[in-house]
Each structure stands twice: as C-alpha cells, then as structure tokens.
Amino acid sequence: MTKNPKIDKATLVAFSVDEIGDNHLFTTVETPMKADAFKMTDHEKKEKIAFHFTEIMEVLGLDLTDDSLKGTPQRVAKMYVDEIFCGLNPANKPKVALFDNKYQYNQMLVEKNITFYSNCEHHFVPIYGKIHVAYVSKGKVIGLSKINRIVQYFAQRPQVQERLTMQIALELQEILQTEDIAVIVDAKHLCVSSRGIKDDASATVTNYFGGVFQKSDKVNELLQLIKN
Numbered sequence: 001m002t003k004n005p006k007i008d009k010a011t012l013v014a015f016s017v018d019e020i021g022d023n024h025l026f027t028t029v030e031t032p033m034k035a036d037a038f039k040m041t042d043h044e045k046k047e048k049i050a051f052h053f054t055e056i057m058e059v060l061g062l063d064l065t066d067d068s069l070k071g072t073p074q075r076v077a078k079m080y081v082d083e084i085f086c087g088l089n090p091a092n093k094p095k096v097a098l099f100d101n102k103y104q105y106n107q108m109l110v111e112k113n114i115t116f117y118s119n120c121e122h123h124f125v126p127i128y129g130k131i132h133v134a135y136v137s138k139g140k141v142i143g144l145s146k147i148n149r150i151v152q153y154f155a156q157r158p159q160v161q162e163r164l165t166m167q168i169a170l171e172l173q174e175i176l177q178t179e180d181i182a183v184i185v186d187a188k189h190l191c192v193s194s195r196g197i198k199d200d201a202s203a204t205v206t207n208y209f210g211g212v213f214q215k216s217d218k219v220n221e222l223l224q225l226i227k228n
C-alpha cells in the first residue's frame with residue numbers, strides 16, 4: 001500500500017512499449033518531458049496542434065468544411081495548451097504562501113473529496129475522481145484552496161494515476177517541509193470503462209503514506225475521517 005518515494009528508476013524504466021500496452025504501467029515519477037519542451041510559445045503550440053489535429057480528422061474521413069467540425073482543431077489545440085494540459089508548464093505552477101501554525105494545531109488536517117479531472121497518458125481519455133490529502137504541520141500551514149490548486153496543476157497533464165498520486169505528495173512534502181503527508185486518489189479511467197475491457201463499475205485507488213501516515217493507527221484515523 002505504501003509507496004516509497006525513492007523508487008529505483010532503473011526498475012521503472014525497464015518496460016518496453018509493448019509490455020506497457022493497456023497495462024497502465026509508468027516509468028518515472030517525473031513527467032517525461034523533452035529538454036526543449038518550452039522553446040515554442042503557447043501560440044505556436046496551438047497552431048501546430050491544430051494543424052496536426054486537422055490531419056487526424058481528415059485521415060478519419062471527416063469533412064472539415066462542415067460548420068460543426070471546422071473549428072474543432074483550433075478548439076482542441078486551445079483546450080490542450082490552455083486547459084487540460086497546462087500543468088505541463090512549470091510557469092503555471094501555483095504560487096504557494098505558507099502561514100505560521102499560530103493555533104499550534106498539531107493533529108492531522110484532511111482536505112477531502114477534492115474533485116479532479118486528468119487524462120490518461122496512454123490513451124488521452126479522461127481520468128476523474130476524488131483526491132483526499134492529509135498532513136500534519138511541522139510549523140507551517142498552507143491555505144486550503146492551495147491544496148486544490150496543487151492537485152489541479154498535476155492533474156492537468158497526461159498522467160498515470162500512480163504518478164499523479166506521488167507528484168502531489170512529493171510537492172506537498174517539499175512545500176510544507178514535512179514527510180507527514182498522505183494522498184489518496186480514487187479514480188475512474190475512461191480508457192477502462194468506455195473502451196477496452198469496458199468495465200464501468202471498477203475504480204482505481206492509489207495512495208501515498210509518508211512519515212507518521214506509515215503507522216496503522218494514523219492511517220485508520222485518516223480513513224475514518226474521509227469515510228463520511
């Protein structure tokens with residue numbers, strides 16, 4: 001259940017494309033990015049994506065002179081760059097101000113049922129669900145809405161659920177300067193429910209339990225709190 005942040009990268013990258021197939025394995029905790037990922041401006045990216053999306057639609061045989069279809073490549077390009085994949089760009093990372101823990105509240109704080117929408121990096125169809133985040137302050141606290149923003153930032157990338165879970169946890173550990181972070185992601189994958197195996201009933205749960213959350217009494221307390 002517990003994820004170790006110090007995952008051996010050598011074992012993670014040892015999958016081939018064929019092995020990954022529909023199995024939703026992931027290779028690195030960091031989103032794999034090219035060195036020149038942000039050489040192009042957002043405007044240039046949108047023009048290029050619209051061009052290539054036009055090609056995809058034409059290959060599929062769609063008539064792009066139809067009024068309903070002709071704006072689609074531009075809409076998709078804008079949506080990719082400005083919305084659903086804007087979390088790829090570190091410039092869009094939320095700025096987080098920390099506050100002193102004035103009330104000396106040293107119990108766990110749980111932000112539960114954070115709704116998120118992401119996209120599976122293997123099929124580019126939605127992953128969506130709820131995320132629960134808990135931490136125990138080591139002296140600093142974070143504004144509650146910032147936890148939501150951090151979740152959204154990492155969700156707005158092509159993702160795999162395990163990596164999303166870890167990226168949120170590691171970021172919060174870094175910001176709050178504590179190991180004591182728990183992240184639980186309960187999600188539906190449209191690539192599992194709307195295609196492939198077409199299982200609409202199943203959900204996938206991943207979690208990261210750091211620091212005090214590795215103790216079973218803390219985990220039980222947390223699970224109790226998010227149950228209702």
Ligand SMILES: [Zn+2]
Pocket residue numbers: 024120121122123124189191192
């Ligand atoms: Zn998928």
